[in-house]
């Protein structure tokens with residue numbers, strides 16, 4: 733299968749520190765591909781590089797067969813690579829619906845008019861409505877974003893990212909700071925996206941990772957130590973020794 737994303741021999745040096753050191757990775761269309769690894773392994777750095785907010789020292793990033801290494805984050809977003817931003821990107825005083833609609837408008841080039849009711853722009857309204865249903869926030873669409881619980885605000889982030897109609901969605905710790913119930917809702921949301929777009933997921937919650945991932949890549953010292961199905965990775969002796977722990981039966 734032709735990969736949706738291919739990373740070739742990526743290297744990133746911050747002064748004398750080699751954060752990414754010959755990293756190779758392939759993400760297939762429609763798969764949920766998790767990146768795991770100990771603190772400092774280079775996962776967030778890689779997300780920045782895939783999104784285009786940090787340039788590598790050397791190496792190549794190919795998206796859909798095209799070299800996007802030199803493209804800006806905006807240019808990559810226009811091609812379909814979207815990263816979910818942190819809660820800080822939400823307009824807290826606007827409603828949930830307005831947050832999603834603004835993101836739809838930004839992508840589709842419709843100009844936003846504060847004096848024009850959203851309902852008058854049917855294309856944007858309908859698309860925002862569909863996303864609200866998809867992320868399960870239809871019932872609270874008219875509430876101010878900052879009145880929602882933390883977990884729901886993080887769901888809005890994913891909704892904003894989906895409004896960009898991504899073909900590759902980069903999720904950096906979507907469950908961070910969530911309780912078990914909120915995490916499970918996020919797991920269900922990500923699961924519902926499987927097969928529709930490629931997802932690169934960085935997440936420390938191993939239960940969620942093994943529940944969600946079609947394939948997992950294990951990063952260690954800026955390179956991919958192993959890549960495969962959750963089962964293959966779980967039983968990989970190198971991974972057990974280096975990361976999951978020799979006595980690990982879990983998850």
Ligand SMILES: Nc1ncnc2c1ncn2[C@@H]1O[C@H](COP(=O)(O)OP(=O)(O)OP(=O)(O)O)[C@@H](O)[C@H]1O
Pocket residue numbers: 746749751769770771772773774775776777778
């Ligand atoms: N802009 C930077 N300048 C210098 N060093 C950096 C910079 N960004 C990251 N690093 C270093 O690069 C290494 C990898 O960081 P990164 O955040 O990518 O790891 P990570 O795998 O995401 O870790 P965590 O699981 O803790 O989030 C760390 O040692 C970090 O201190």
